Amino acid sequence: MHTASETLLKEEKLTSLRMQGLQNGQNGRNICWSRLLRNQRCHL
Numbered sequence: 001m002h003t004a005s006e007t008l009l010k011e012e013k014l015t016s017l018r019m020q021g022l023q024n025g026q027n028g029r030n031i032c033w034s035r036l037l038r039n040q041r042c043h044l
Contacts, residue, residue, distance in 0.1 A: 002010075
């Protein structure tokens with residue numbers, strides 16, 4: 001049995017990791033977009 005605080009901490013870690021992943025994915029997409037625009041290849 002876990003205490004409420006322990007489960008909350010675990011959930012917070014998971015959500016923060018998820019947020020980091022989303023931000024990383026967003027950054028990767030932005031880099032791809034800037035490269036595409038620089039190369040003037042706008043078709044995806």
